[in-house]
Amino acid sequence: MLEGMEGFKVEKVExxxxxxxxxELAHIIGLELTINVFETLKGQQITFPSRLYEREYVIKEVKRRYNxxxxxxxxxxxxYTERWIRELMKTG
Structure with a gap:
């Protein structure tokens, strides 16, 4: 919990x-988790990749699941684009 806010209810903290x-984070993951993120990462600059999975994982999964x-x-x-997936399947 944030220093000096131990007795506050979520509605009051908000x-x-x-x-x-x-x-924005509080709307997505809730206030409690947002406070955890703040306490863990405050002061750091974070950039999230535009893709969730690593390229190597995607290649492996697409090859495994393509029917x-x-x-x-x-x-x-x-x-990914259909073209990229198609090219991936051609390269075997």
Whole structure:
């Protein structure tokens, strides 16, 4: 819990007005987890990659799961173009 805020209920803490990125996080993951993120990472600058999975993992999974007809679904799931998936399958 934040220093000096031990006795506050969530509703009262929210009314203090969180900084922009913390307010956005609180809406996504909740206030308690946002406070944990703040306590763990405050002062650090973090950039999140635009893709969730590592390229090598995607290659392995696409090759494993491709059945000849699910190109579009795999492209959508892993956030790559159908063309990229098609090229990947050609290179074997």
């Amino acid at each position: 009314s203090f007005g969180l900084q922009g990125v913390y307010e 000849g007809t699910n190109l579009k679904e795999l492209a959508r799931e892993f956030n």
